[in-house]
Amino acid sequence: MIALADLEGVWRLDRQIEDRRAGLSGLLEGEAVWQPDGTGLTQIETGLLRYGDAAPMQATRRYLWREEAGLLRVYFDDGRPFHELTVAAPEARHVCPPDIYDVRYDLTGWPDWSARWHVTGPRKEAVITSRYRRRTGAVSVRGAG
Template identity: 30%
Template structure:
């Protein structure tokens, strides 16, 4: 029987209305506790990430710098992990997420409380489903599919 990892918020919240926000970047700004469950469906292996995400205002421009740091555990081994993105305002409360080097990643609009975004990467397709669950909690579910990949990553963010 496969293990169901609920550490990243699966099954924690009952379905209900979406929590709308006026401005995507305004909502994200600040510090968040991050819990991520990673499931490699090809190999039926699980991993976790636990850490923090800081969304801080850029000195130049109207965007946010996203810096995530923590510990990633996979196959019984725990290592330090980090990543960065840039969140750029595109007006009207929506945003464009960029990789740290400035390449575009995906649009993000949380004003209606949820958003779906796709990102093609070589032969793989990343599909992210973003949900604002409350004023201090949001979730993203990434499905990554490709010739050699079938991953599901569920991340829950709680405002600190």
């Protein structure tokens, strides 16, 4: 059983984006850090995003992870709910009208794992796959942010 505390640390992040509606592909290479924040963990992703023919750009995301009532709950960094899951049922849906974001976490290769998002909506049709591999010997950014 994987618990929230198992995510703490520094992970290599490789994200593939297949925007089927726009006919574009993207790749983000960077890292994801889960660090304690007093209530759970804050996830901070940073990396270089290459998308279509656009110039590469730096990308950053932050999420709050909490273990509550037997669930892993993920919040946007401003506290709004994003999605929730259990390790036994690692799937979730986030509805952001008019778009729907469905995710499936694959933890079978733990500690290597992935999250695959299917995004659909009137103007969206994308698959976003993020792969995480624990970095050994990495220095945590505790206290950052």
